Amino acid sequence: MSNKQAKPSLNPNQSHGGLAIPAPVRNWRDYLLMIRERWLIGVSLGLLCACLFAFFALKEPSLYRSTASLLIESKADRVVDIAEVVDNTVRNSTELRNHLSQMRSRSFTRRVIDSFTEKESARITQPYDTPESKGNLGSIASNISIGLPEGQVFYFTSTHRDPEMAALIANRYVTEYIQYLLERTTVGETSANQFLQAQADKLKEKVQAGEKALEDFRRSNDMISLDESQNVIATRLTSLNAALTTARVEKLQVETQLQQVEEALDNNSNLLQIPVVNLYGNVNELVEAQQSLKAEREILEHRYLERHPKMIDNENRMKANQSLIDEAVNKAIADLRAQLAGANRKFSNLQTEMTKAEQESLDLDELRIVYNGMRREVDSDRQLYQQILSRMNETTISAQLDNTNIRILDEAAASSTPFAPDRKAIITKAVGIFFIVAIGVPILLELVNNRLHGYWDVHVFLQRELLGEVPRSNRIDPEKLPYAIRDDLNDSISESFRVLYGQISMLSEREFPKSLLITSTVPGEGKSTVAANLAFTFAKHGKKVLIVDFDLRRPVLHRFYKLENEKGLLNWWNSKKEVQECIPLKTNDDLGIVPMTDNLSLLPSSGTSKNATEMLSSPRFEELLFQLKKEYDLVLFDTPPAGIFVETLQLGEIIDEVVYIARQNAVNRNKAKRVLQDFDRIGVTVLGVILNSVKGAGAQRYGYYGYSYSSTDYVYRYYQRRDRKERKQSKSDEKPAKKDKETIAS
Numbered sequence: 001m002s003n004k005q006a007k008p009s010l011n012p013n014q015s016h017g018g019l020a021i022p023a024p025v026r027n028w029r030d031y032l033l034m035i036r037e038r039w040l041i042g043v044s045l046g047l048l049c050a051c052l053f054a055f056f057a058l059k060e061p062s063l064y065r066s067t068a069s070l071l072i073e074s075k076a077d078r079v080v081d082i083a084e085v086v087d088n089t090v091r092n093s094t095e096l097r098n099h100l101s102q103m104r105s106r107s108f109t110r111r112v113i114d115s116f117t118e119k120e121s122a123r124i125t126q127p128y129d130t131p132e133s134k135g136n137l138g139s140i141a142s143n144i145s146i147g148l149p150e151g152q153v154f155y156f157t158s159t160h161r162d163p164e165m166a167a168l169i170a171n172r173y174v175t176e177y178i179q180y181l182l183e184r185t186t187v188g189e190t191s192a193n194q195f196l197q198a199q200a201d202k203l204k205e206k207v208q209a210g211e212k213a214l215e216d217f218r219r220s221n222d223m224i225s226l227d228e229s230q231n232v233i234a235t236r237l238t239s240l241n242a243a244l245t246t247a248r249v250e251k252l253q254v255e256t257q258l259q260q261v262e263e264a265l266d267n268n269s270n271l272l273q274i275p276v277v278n279l280y281g282n283v284n285e286l287v288e289a290q291q292s293l294k295a296e297r298e299i300l301e302h303r304y305l306e307r308h309p310k311m312i313d314n315e316n317r318m319k320a321n322q323s324l325i326d327e328a329v330n331k332a333i334a335d336l337r338a339q340l341a342g343a344n345r346k347f348s349n350l351q352t353e354m355t356k357a358e359q360e361s362l363d364l365d366e367l368r369i370v371y372n373g374m375r376r377e378v379d380s381d382r383q384l385y386q387q388i389l390s391r392m393n394e395t396t397i398s399a400q401l402d403n404t405n406i407r408i409l410d411e412a413a414a415s416s417t418p419f420a421p422d423r424k425a426i427i428t429k430a431v432g433i434f435f436i437v438a439i440g441v442p443i444l445l446e447l448v449n450n451r452l453h454g455y456w457d458v459h460v461f462l463q464r465e466l467l468g469e470v471p472r473s474n475r476i477d478p479e480k481l482p483y484a485i486r487d488d489l490n491d492s493i494s495e496s497f498r499v500l501y502g503q504i505s506m507l508s509e510r511e512f513p514k515s516l517l518i519t520s521t522v523p524g525e526g527k528s529t530v531a532a533n534l535a536f537t538f539a540k541h542g543k544k545v546l547i548v549d550f551d552l553r554r555p556v557l558h559r560f561y562k563l564e565n566e567k568g569l570l571n572w573w574n575s576k577k578e579v580q581e582c583i584p585l586k587t588n589d590d591l592g593i594v595p596m597t598d599n600l601s602l603l604p605s606s607g608t609s610k611n612a613t614e615m616l617s618s619p620r621f622e623e624l625l626f627q628l629k630k631e632y633d634l635v636l637f638d639t640p641p642a643g644i645f646v647e648t649l650q651l652g653e654i655i656d657e658v659v660y661i662a663r664q665n666a667v668n669r670n671k672a673k674r675v676l677q678d679f680d681r682i683g684v685t686v687l688g689v690i691l692n693s694v695k696g697a698g699a700q701r702y703g704y705y706g707y708s709y710s711s712t713d714y715v716y717r718y719y720q721r722r723d724r725k726e727r728k729q730s731k732s733d734e735k736p737a738k739k740d741k742e743t744i745a746s
Contacts, residue, residue: 069408
């Protein structure tokens with residue numbers, strides 16, 4: 001006779017047997033209780049990690065920091081108003097960034113390193129020398145931060161184990177950069193001076209030759225004075241001569257500028273430093289755009305890999321912008337050459353016009369025209385010669401003047417206190433590490449624990465009701481545990497089984513009489529002990545209970561009560577006798593049902609067997625179960641572990657309800673879940689899970705504060721306080737009695 005029930009709902013929010021179960025949500029109390037559970041491990045590891053961090057951090061050598069500042073002004077102070085050959089003025093942010101790039105360049109760093117003397121190098125590397133190796137001057141000296149946080153002030157911050165050497169390195173960077181700019185200016189001025197000197201020498205020779213030729217022409221042609229008739233032509237020739245002179249000056253200026261470009265091309269110098277190229281068209285804007293793209297790429301390199309679309313887009317834009325810069329520079333050079341060609345054409349055209357004017361005056365005096373032409377050419381050469389001499393003198397004076405726009409704002413000074421290791425920061429970090437480890441480790445250990453531990457595991461992972469918890473008690477002899485309820489050996493255990501009785505009664509949807517199966521996942525979870533005490537609990541509440549030892553592979557209930565195991569289930573099965581309804585089963589000699597108390601009886605196994613499935617497949621067993629339920633209110637089966645033996649599941653098909661036993665921290669959650677799913681598949685009602693041998697504060701630690709759940713720690717403390725008060729009272733009562741006895745004796 002099968003008594004299958006509907007499969008229970010696995011929804012944790014659904015009400016079972018009139019008891020509403022709250023939603024499975026962890027709150028801050030759960031995490032605090034997790035920390036309390038393993039606080040000693042967390043505190044120990046936290047102290048260890050914090051101490052190790054502080055030890056190694058404080059063991060680091062002391063580092064000192066020194067900072068020097070350099071100001072690059074927009075415009076240098078001028079003693080005289082003379083145009084400089086090399087213009088170091090700062091007109092925009094691009095030029096400031098160019099200075100910053102030069103300061104951070106490897107070539108300038110190498111220049112600074114080479115500037116140290118042997119004595120200075122030895123002092124710089126000495127704090128970093130070890131018995132195994134010598135300090136590297138390059139890596140030490142290059143450990144400097146150069147920044148432009150605001151305005152036009154550059155900051156050079158050096159770190160070193162020696163405060164004096166930190167100041168030396170920072171100051172050396174500043175002075176070397178000033179010297180570098182001065183040398184670059186000197187080279188430009190020297191190059192321009194040499195070019196002007198060569199042009200002046202050529203013009204001087206040309207003027208001298210022209211004057212000599214003019215004098216020879218006058219003597220040979222006896223030219224003393226000019227006729228008034230030639231005034232008009234002379235005036236025209238004068239105008240043409242002035243235009244021709246201007247064209248020649250323009251031509252010379254263009255040649256000078258082109259000469260600078262050609263020299264820069266030959267020396268592979270930066271063409272953008274030449275004013276005529278830098279100021280040409282939109283070159284300056286393109287350079288600023290290129291700097292912006294480079295800055296954008298530095299930011300993208302921290303976020304993306306090289307083949308990221310944004311990185312590729314940035315690279316393409318940089319290439320395109322660089323192409324525009326190169327194109328603009330080439331256009332500037334081409335424009336200079338075009339200007340030179342134009343100047344040559346203009347000069348040639350003016351000469352042609354001059355020739356025409358002279359040809360017109362040939363009728364009057366061809367000789368005079370020739371003379372005037374020669375004189376004009378000499379005057380033009382002399383004027384140009386004077387201009388070149390004037391510019392050469394200006395260049396010489398400019399080279400002698402110290403009109404630099406860069407100066408030291410603050411020199412670096414040796415620091416008296418190290419900035420690292422920072423004891424306050426290290427202590428703060430160590431405290432932070434301690435709290436992180438002390439809090440995180442207990443929570444992490446709880447979250448990675450894969451064993452059934454408490455209410456959260458049962459309610460959320462298994463999606464079952466937690467019927468209650470049986471506390472672990474080290475005060476009771478293990479052999480006496482099956483009598484804990486009968487003999488009331490422990491108050492907290494007794495209270496936990498009262499809770500179990502209430503939970504099972506409320507969650508069960510079947511009325512008495514009924515059958516109840518007690519099982520577990522694996523052996524050793526205290527299933528038989530819980531079954532024995534649960535049977536006593538129901539018996540104490542007035543129910544007629546029969547506990548059946550159906551663990552035919554390893555029966556233990558008869559040993560609990562020190563009984564012989566000669567009669568029982570197997571003995572009845574082997575007799576092949578049918579159950580007779582008119583004869584009470586408790587009088588059946590083959591079954592050998594043993595009365596334990598007024599309301600509790602035991603049906604032993606009468607031996608061991610591996611063929612329990614054959615018994616369960618027989619109608620005789622179903623008839624036996626039917627008859628037992630007629631004579632008893634509750635038939636409680638102690639079965640083998642359902643996670644190992646199949647007969648437990650087979651018995652579940654004809655049993656009314658199942659109670660699942662799990663020892664805390666002993667069974668794998670996945671295994672327990674698979675077994676419970678097997679019960680769900682056969683359609684048996686699993687009332688819930690009992691956690692056995694629970695250590696600590698019970699269900700209250702893991703997220704449930706609802707009706708019917710008690711904290712075993714609180715129960716224990718309650719009864720402990722009560723017993724302590726009773727002992728104190730008994731001692732206080734004994735003292736007067738003792739005094740009375742002493743008085744009588746005296």
